[in-house]
Amino acid sequence: xxxxxxxxxxxxxxxxxxxxxxxxxxxxxxxxxxxxxxxxxxxxxxxxxxxxxxxxxxxxxxxxxxxxxxxxxxxxxxxxxxxxxxxxxxxxxxxxxxxxxxxxxxxxxxxxxxxxxxxxxxxxxxxxxxxxxxxxxxxxxxxxxxxxxxxxxxxxxxxxxxxxxxxxxxxxxxxxxxxxxxxxxxxxxxxxxxxxxxxxxxxxxxxxxxxxxxxxxxxxxxxxxxxxxxxxxxxxxxxxxxxxxxxxxxxxxxxxxxxxxxxxxxxxxxxxxxxxxxxxxxxxxxxxxxxxxxxxxxxxxxxxxxxxxxxxxxxxxxxxxxxxxxxxxxxxxxxxxxxxxxxxx
Amino acid sequence: xxxxxxxxxxxxxxxxxxxxxxxxxxxxxxxxxxxxxxxxxxxxxxxxxxxxxxxxxxxxxxxxxxxxxxxxxxxxxxxxxxxxxxxxxxxxxxxxxxxxxxxxxxxxxxxxxxxxxxxxxxxxxxx
Numbered sequence: 006x007x008x009x010x011x012x013x014x015x016x017x018x019x020x021x022x023x024x025x026x027x028x029x030x031x032x033x034x035x036x037x038x039x040x041x042x043x044x045x046x047x048x049x050x051x052x053x054x055x056x057x058x059x060x061x062x063x064x065x066x067x068x069x070x071x072x073x074x075x076x077x078x079x080x081x082x083x084x085x086x087x088x089x090x091x092x093x094x095x096x097x098x099x100x101x102x103x104x105x106x107x108x109x110x111x112x113x114x115x116x117x118x119x120x121x122x123x124x125x126x127x128x129x130x131x132x133x134x135x136x137x138x139x140x141x142x143x144x145x146x147x148x149x150x151x152x153x154x155x156x157x158x159x160x161x162x163x164x165x166x167x168x169x170x171x172x173x174x175x176x177x178x179x180x181x182x183x184x185x186x187x188x189x190x191x192x193x194x195x196x197x198x199x200x201x202x203x204x205x206x207x208x209x210x211x212x213x214x215x216x217x218x219x220x221x222x223x224x225x226x227x228x229x230x231x232x233x234x235x236x237x238x239x240x241x242x243x244x245x246x247x248x249x250x251x252x253x254x255x256x257x258x259x260x261x262x263x264x265x266x267x268x269x270x271x272x273x274x275x276x277x278x279x280x281x282x283x284x285x286x287x288x289x290x291x292x293x294x295x296x297x298x299x300x301x302x303x304x305x306x307x308x309x310x311x312x313x314x315x316x317x318x319x320x321x322x323x324x325x326x327x328x329x330x331x332x333x334x335x336x337x338x339x340x341x342x343x344x345x346x347x348x349x350x
Numbered sequence: 351x352x353x354x355x356x357x358x359x360x361x362x363x364x365x366x367x368x369x370x371x372x373x374x375x376x377x378x379x380x381x382x383x384x385x386x387x388x389x390x391x392x393x394x395x396x397x398x399x400x401x402x403x404x405x406x407x408x409x410x411x412x413x414x415x416x417x418x419x420x421x422x423x424x425x426x427x428x429x430x431x432x433x434x435x436x437x438x439x440x441x442x443x444x445x446x447x448x449x450x451x452x453x454x455x456x457x458x459x460x461x462x463x464x465x466x467x468x469x470x471x472x473x474x475x476x477x
Binding site: 262264269283300336 | 386387389390392393394395396398401410416463465
């Protein structure tokens with residue numbers, strides 16, 4: 006198994022209790038291009054799934070000695086994925102091209118990402134696709150206020166699916182949009198009513214997919230540009246912001262800085278996504294981190310526009326934007342002492 | 351719907367071409383740490399200049415030692431892909447990548463190494 010695009014993507018569908026995860030999944034699996042999908046479900050709900058390859062797994066998390074909650078191995082998924090791999094290899098199950106994991110309503114997506122990187126066999130055959138979070142248009146705002154699990158699920162998402170919009174007032178949906186955007190600047194927000202959704206790209210576009218990665222980056226950048234007005238410097242809650250650096254980043258300096266940042270503050274850095282202009286590399290380098298877990302960098306074949314600035318989106322808890330911007334600039338200057346330190350967008 | 355039975359006790363794993371010991375990093379089947387561009391060669395494939403893993407490691411070690419100096423630590427090459435982190439008192443730790451190194455740095459220096467620490471940043475800017 007070589008490049009990441011050859012690996013089987015694993016998409017995570019998460020969302021608070023009753024937010025419509027299974028209804029969404031049921032709709033997606035009817036799409037002709039998504040029938041070759043294996044599904045792992047942590048809890049069977051009231052919505053039945055009529056799909057060829059569905060497996061129920063009982064959530065079990067193995068905490069590591071360091072006690073870090075995101076660097077925990079989901080033993081249930083580790084076993085289930087190894088089993089799926091073995092059965093696909095031996096022809097006992099149809100040759101699935103992607104896996105969808107539907108989490109329980111209170112699950113933390115971070116250990117799933119860690120599980121994929123924690124073992125060589127899984128690491129070489131699977132990669133993280135996208136994290137899709139469903140949010141109930143009627144009850145989502147209240148859940149975000151009351152339940153930290155719900156906030157984290159939103160903060161970590163690549164796609165936010167606002168469900169049951171036919172049952173909510175337009176003002177209610179507008180307020181929810183604002184809350185979602187403050188928590189997660191980069192995720193694409195998609196509204197669905199009565200489970201209807203255009204599934205074409207939801208499970209296929211991600212930053213490692215050869216065909217979908219450009220579209221995925223367009224979503225990041227569009228969301229980033231559209232949300233500038235919501236940027237704030239409050240350091241006391243989960244919020245997202247984007248930084249841009251006009252000067253090319255030195256890869257060694259950047260990787261030293263980011264590994265140190267995640268070592269010290271990984272519990273509070275919920276997501277990092279970036280389109281980097283790395284010194285000496287003509288094409289943009291993509292980075293993708295979930296708490297302490299960083300997936301190997303990917304790339305785009307060309308810059309999406311004339312804008313060659315590095316742009317990094319942070320979703321953090323209780324951390325200050327200016328402190329992060331200043332720190333990266335100082336580290337980058339170690340390798341490029343003559344370069345201006347850059348600025349934050 | 352076909353219901354797949356529970357995971358059998360002994361799972362037969364498919365042959366994995368990467369399931370071999372990497373002579374450089376010493377990790378069974380390891381792709382390499384994300385901080386090393388060799389872990390994702392396709393992401394850096396457009397780099398025109400001659401780039402070697404050894405040269406990248408030298409540059410990384412030189413830079414990281416400027417940061418480690420703040421904590422009285424120094425990183426040196428050791429055997430294979432490993433490096434050794436040394437403290438002021440002579441205590442050492444072998445590390446395979448930057449993530450392991452920061453954990454060892456906390457331990458050897460008895461400090462919380464923090465890139466947002468204003469004292470560290472002031473020192474780096476002065477140098």
